[in-house]
Amino acid sequence: MQRFTNAIVRQPGKNFADGITTSNLGKPSYEKALEQHNAYCEALKKCGLDVTVLEADERFPDGCFVEDTAVVTKEVAIISRPGDPSRIDEVEKISEELSKHKKTERIVAPGFLDGGDIMRVENHFYIGLTKRTNIEGANQLESILNKYGHTASTVNVDKILHLKTGIAYLGDGNFIAVKQLAEKFSPSKIIVLDPEESYSANCLKINNYLLVPKGFPKSKAKILELGYDIIEVEMSEFRKMDGGLTCLSLLF
């Protein structure tokens, strides 16, 4: 599994609650979201990362979900073209930041693609085809990745927002997933989640730690059995806006 040294995050803005959501968990509190975001940044630092914190940009209520704006490898940062029109211009600031560290490439129209649909498993990238990522975006990403020595393939994803809403690669050949996606990745070693804990599929492996969302005891027990060092992070406010642990950072 690749090791990371850097993270880029963007703080939630005061109008965070005006972003897109399908959840029925109620309106998030800006103050609590900010607190949870700070705790998330502390967790990243504990994993050994140098964290760049961008200020909120009120033009983009979903702007804290920076994962969707790029796919970053050791060699290149591929700037995405987010699938929801309200998010397309989020990429500009991120592109400026990433170009300080990496060569950049871009997904262009008619392709669209959200970083949340991209799951890296060692040298291979799974690309979820969802309402946010179309085949043109997937094909463009694949041909860029191929140039840098990586492989890619697509996975059809229904009913959930992004591929990584329902599955995470934990390293060492292990995955954690909701049933619907676990079936597609069988016969890998997969923790299959109970439906009431499906939110905890979105875990984040960073160097020696695994970040997991707080409040999912069954999945936590299964993860601990595999011997991971976990850091639990409270995600209640981001969950209300359909966001998870991976969504809040770009790692490289």
Ligand code: CIR
């Ligand atoms: C959206 O619907 O675009 C945001 N409210 C949530 C994005 C979550 N991002 C992710 O899963 N990578």
